[in-house]
Each structure stands twice: as C-alpha cells, then as structure tokens.
Ligand code: ADP
C-alpha cells in the first residue's frame with residue numbers, strides 16, 4: 001500500500017451556484033450533484049441530508065468538492081450536469097456530520113478496493129439506522145405559572161406535585177409515579193399546566209479511568225509499555241508491531257497504550273478478529289479501567305447501535321472494541337488503533353466491499369494522525385516484511401509472564417502410532433489426556449472442522465453426497481440429522497438409501513469433524529466432563545463467555561473445539577492440547593497455507609500451560625518432518641518465516657509483490673466462460689505485471705453460479721488499481737455475468 005499523505009480534505013462551503021455533491025449509499029461511481037436551497041445555505045460537507053432520486057427519497061452525505069486521493073487512485077471525473085437540471089436537497093437531518101477524516105477514508109477505501117464509494121459509505125451509515133433516530137426524550141415539568149382557569153382534580157394536583165419536585169420526567173414515568181392514567185398527563189399538557197421539555201439522556205458510556213487498576217509490569221514489559229506510551233504521546237502517525245509469545249502480556253501492555261490515549265483525552269479503537277472474543281476482553285478491560293468499553297459488531301441491537309454511533313461521534317464513547325466494521329465509525333478524536341491478532345484472516349471481509357481491515361486500519365490511523373499497534377504472537381509475513389523494510393517499528397515481549405513457561409510441543413507420528421480402526425485419536429494422545437485429567441488438570445482437543453464428517457460416501461457404488469448448488473461435499477451434522485453445505489447453507493435429511501444406487505444403509509461417513517471426535521472422546525473417557533466449543537454450537541458472545549467461564553471454574557475436564565478455542569482465551573488449568581489433524585490446513589495450494597497453519601496451531605498450542613503447571617502439546621500428523629511441524633516443535637518462528645519469505649520473494653508473491661483477483665460468476669457456464677475469456681484476451685501487457693488464468697475456480701460452482709478466476713500479479717512498486725480499472729473498462733460482462741474484484745486476495749477459492 002503506498003504510504004502517501006493525502007492532502008487535507010477540502011472544507012470549502014458550497015459553490016456559488018449552490019451546487020453540492022451528495023454521496024448516496026448506492027453503487028454509483030461517485031457522488032451526485034444537487035442544489036442547496038437558500039434555507040440550507042449553511043450546510044457543509046459531512047452533513048447528512050435527504051435528497052430526491054427518481055421518485056424516491058434517499059439519504060446521503062454532502063461530499064467534498066474533490067476527493068483527496070493520490071492521482072493514481074482517482075476515479076475518472078463525473079459528467080457535468082447543467083445547473084438548471086439539478087434537483088434541490090430536501091432536508092438536512094438532525095445527526096452529527098460525518099467527520100472529514102471519515103469521508104476521506106471512505107474515498108480511499110473505495111478507490112483502493114475498486115468499490116463504489118457509496119457502498120463504502122453504507123458501512124459508515126448503515127450503522128446509524130437513520131430511519132429511527134434516537135430523538136432526545138420529551139419530559140414534563142409544571143409551567144412557571146398555572147393557567148388561571150385550570151380545573152385542579154386531586155389526580156392532577158398529584159401529577160403537578162411530582163413533576164415540580166425534580167427533573168422533567170417522561171409522560172409514562174410521570175403517570176406511573178403519580179398513579180394516574182396517561183390521559184391525565186395529556187389533559188394537563190393541553191391545558192398548558194405541564195410544559196414539554198427535551199431531556200438529554202446521560203452519556204451511555206462511563207469514562208474509563210486509566211489509573212483504576214494498573215498492573216505491575218515484569219520482565220521487559222515495562223520497557224515495551226513505555227515505548228508504546230511514547231508513540232501515543234507523539235500524537236502522530238506511526239505503526240508498531242507488538243510481538244510476543246502467547247501469554248507474554250501483549251493484551252496487558254497494549255492496555256497501557258490505551259491508558260495513555262485516555263490520559264490524552266482521546267478515543268481508542270480496538271479491532272478483534274472475532275466478536276466472540278469480546279466478552280472476555282470487555283471483562284478484562286473493566287477490571288483494568290473500572291468501566292466497560294463500547295462494543296461494535298453486526299449483531300448489536302438497533303437501539304444500542306444508534307446510541308453507540310452517536311457516542312462515538314460526540315466523543316463520549318472513549319474506547320470502542322469491535323469487529324472490522326468498527327473502522328467506519330465516526331470517531332470525533334481518534335488517538336490510537338489496536339489490531340489484536342493482526343495475522344488473522346478473519347480481518348479480510350470477503351463479501352460486499354472486499355477489504356482487509358488490518359490494512360485499512362493502517363490507512364485510517366494515517367488519516368487520523370494516530371499511532372496504530374498491530375499485535376500478534378505469530379505476525380503475518382506482510383507485517384514482518386514491513387518491519388524489515390523499516391516501515392514498521394518492532395517491539396517484542398520476550399517471555400511468558402510470571403512463572404509460566406512455553407508448552408512443550410511434540411509431533412505424534414500417526415504412521416508409527418495409528419489410532420484403532422475407525423477411530424481418530426492415537427493411543428499416545430488418549431494416554432496423555434487420561435494422565436492430565438487424572439492429575440486434576442484440563443485437556444483440549446482441537447479440530448478445525450465443524451460437524452460429524454466432511455464426506456458421506458456410498459460403500460456400494462462410491463457415490464459422494466454433493467451440494468446441488470456448489471462444488472462441495474455435504475457435511476454430516478449428526479446431532480441435527482442433516483447433511484449440509486458449509487458454503488451455501490443448503491441442507492437435507494440424511495438419506496436412508498443411496499440416492500444413486502438405492503442400496504439401503506450403505507452411506508458411510510468419511511473422516512472426522514468435531515462431533516465425531518466428541519463421540520469418540522465420550523466412549524474413550526466415559527468419566528470426563530466434556531464441553532464442546534464450535535461456532536455452530538455456541539450461539540453468540542454470551543454463550544461463548546458462559547462456556548469459557550465453566551472452563552475457568554474447572555467444571556470441565558476436556559474441551560473439544562473448532563477454531564473458536566484457538567483465540568486468546570486464558571485457561572489457567574489447561575495443561576494438555578491435542579491437535580487432532582495438524583495436516584488439515586496444508587493442502588489446497590494456497591499461497592499462505594503453511595503460514596496460516598503455523599499461526600493457527602501455535603495459537604491453539606498457546607492455550608496450554610498459561611499458569612503454574614507446564615503445558616504439553618501433541619500434534620497428530622502424517623508428515624511430522626514438514627517445516628510447519630518443525631517450526632511448531634522448535635518454536636522458532638523467525639526462521640520459519642524467513643524460509644517463507646525466501647519462497648515468496650523470487651516470484652514476487654505477497655508481500656514482495658501485489659495480487660489482485662477477478663472472480664467471474666454467472667448463472668450459466670457459457671456466460672461465465674465467455675466473460676472470463678474476454679478478460680483473458682484483454683489482459684494488460686505491462687512490464688512487471690503478469691496475469692494468471694482465466695481458469696475455473698476451485699469452487700467452480702457456488703450458490704448455483706459458475707465461477708472462473710483470474711489473478712494479476714505485479715511488482716510491489718506498481719499500483720494495481722489503475723491497471724485493473726482500465727482492464728475492466730475494456731470488458732463488458734455477458735448477460736447474467738458479474739465480475740468481482742478482490743485486491744490483495746486472501747482466499748483463492
Ligand atoms: P497475551 O495477550 O500475550 O496472550 P495476556 O496479556 O493475555 O498475554 O497475559 C497472559 C496472562 O498473564 C493474563 O492472565 C494476564 O492477566 C497475565 N499478565 C500478563 N502480564 C501481567 C502483569 N504485568 N501483571 C499481572 N498479570 C499479568
């Protein structure tokens with residue numbers, strides 16, 4: 001990503017002819033021109049307005065006269081429309097204006113990801129559920145002088161007494177306290193004896209206190225915390241990679257940076273890869289600062305969403321913790337961004353506007369002139385390369401906090417110690433679990449696969465149960481008695497007979513999912529108290545928090561889970577982690593398969609031995625000599641990442657080059673193929689740029705749409721956006737075909 005400072009956003013008043021640009025939350029190429037009627041002459045860029053569009057009324061934002069983008073990112077200028085043909089802006093909404101930094105950010109994200117800016121704006125506004133504004137409530141207090149002709153009944157007298165005896169109250173509350181019906185309040189108001197006043201609710205978020213409960217820092221924690229505090233104090237843009245093994249106190253330390261940000265009177269944003277983590281995080285934050293942070297994610301209720309959006313805009317929400325969408329909140333004074341678990345691919349949004357929240361967070365920090373801290377035990381090669389190039393600072397916590405040591409990691413060669421026929425846990429692993437549980441400690445089994453079995457096969461004819469809409473096998477979920485597609489959500493009851501050869505009871509599950517491992521564990525450890533943690537068995541952050549609580553209270557002996565257990569949980573009594581299939585992520589030819597496997601498995605392994613008792617990790621693998629297994633055993637990630645770098649550098653693979661993918665999809669195979677071929681024929685021919693494909697996508701059919709992919713690879717010093725824009729302008733998709741752009745792709749399916 002180019003590190004250029006965009007010029008300061010234009011804050012000029014509207015043009016003399018009253019023409020303004022209004023960005024609508026619709027997929028247009030840019031803002032549309034409108035006229036500001038004289039009564040709205042005071043409107044400025046950022047104001048949220050309603051405008052006519054055809055026969056509808058749309059909500060939009062008065063946009064800046066010219067986007068503040070580097071030239072290579074600038075979209076083509078719009079066609080001029082004569083002033084006489086412009087329609088007037090209908091109204092200005094009673095909402096805080098969208099800050100200049102956020103408008104600039106919207107322009108930037110749109111230009112970088114080649115998305116319509118209105119769709120990026122929608123992420124900043126959707127938030128705010130404009131249709132139902134939280135109007136300041138109406139309260140009632142007695143008029144200074146009661147009307148002379150007022151008829152005073154005892155009920156009315158009681159209402160006036162209560163209303164006169166404290167702050168204004170809402171009608172319902174007043175009626176309740178006086179023990180009267182709503183009609184009495186209405187009557188008094190109509191008679192002029194009660195006066196309606198606006199009541200402003202108290203700020204919804206308490207102010208966190210940086211001095212509430214600071215930790216005593218150990219090892220090199222104090223040094224690192226001082227460095228981070230200094231970055232916050234500089235009041236300017238900087239990027240720091242905070243690295244440290246699991247349990248070294250990274251969270252503890254970046255909370256010190258948040259403390260510094262609070263002391264400076266500014267707002268902090270913390271991005272987590274998964275919102276399930278927020279419950280434990282919030283609790284920890286509250287213990288440190290004596291107040292809860294504001295939460296932001298897609299499941300927030302409508303009311304809380306509006307309240308939070310406004311509190312972020314007026315600066316009363318001081319710390320926001322959220323998923324990637326929190327990047328688009330209208331911060332009044334952003335002073336710090338933290339991206340926790342920066343290596344997580346969950347930061348990449350794959351549908352709608354395709355963007356990488358970690359990378360866009362860096363852009364947002366730059367525009368806010370604020371420091372950003374990327375946090376990880378296993379940083380991405382992208383971030384390490386930026387450290388190597390001197391673009392990021394690097395801070396490292398060098399050991400686990402206190403007396404905790406790193407767990408011992410061993411591979412378990414499945415060829416030498418295979419499980420019994422039809423089972424998936426090696427006797428070595430089950431023995432270790434028995435030992436740990438026997439000592440009163442906890443154990444965990446990890447398998448990154450939901451359901452019972454990933455494939456169902458007919459033993460008689462070999463038929464494989466496939467999704468009718470996708471190039472994917474159906475996954476058995478035995479507890480729900482269904483076969484389901486993890487890509488499109490299609491499901492069907494598990495058939496009794498093979499749909500192909502009609503043989504009865506011939507369908508057999510192949511391979512394990514976490515349900516099947518649970519079944520095996522229940523049979524193997526009949527006395528153990530087992531808890532399953534999978535994203536489809538835990539209904540949300542609250543359920544996840546409850547499960548985590550049960551583990552912490554030692555009500556569980558064995559935890560079995562999918563990747564949700566890998567996250568930053570702190571389980572002090574857990575000493576053994578068994579990875580059921582360490583090889584699982586290595587297939588598929590994904591550029592980052594090895595890197596990602598190391599990151600994920602190290603994260604899971606990091607759940608073991610976080611307190612006094614030492615931890616042990618067993619990796620079940622058929623390729624124990626694979627560099628990934630060796631890196632996990634030795635714990636030497638730097639040398640593993642150096643090898644990764646050496647493999648990617650010569651071919652200019654990221655981070656040593658840039659990638660942009662085009663995904664063609666269509667209802668018919670022909671439309672998809674013709675469009676893909678046209679893209680191939682029109683592919684740019686430039687020095688330092690190479691186009692791979694078109695080729696059918698690995699997920700050749702998804703939700704009934706036929707898919708082809710092309711991949712553009714460019715040297716790092718080449719901006720791919722103008723090339724892509726030009727390329728796309730030369731190809732018209734066939735009927736029913738669509739071309740999606742994915743800049744810096746993470747998934748290649
Ligand atoms: P990481 O984020 O690197 O995995 P954490 O910040 O979660 O590490 O720290 C691991 C555990 O050690 C947590 O329970 C945390 O509260 C504790 N811890 C770390 N540093 C300190 C400290 N200086 N004082 C007290 N507890 C600490």
Ligand code: ZN
Nearest residue numbers: 467470485488
């Ligand atoms: Zn499907």
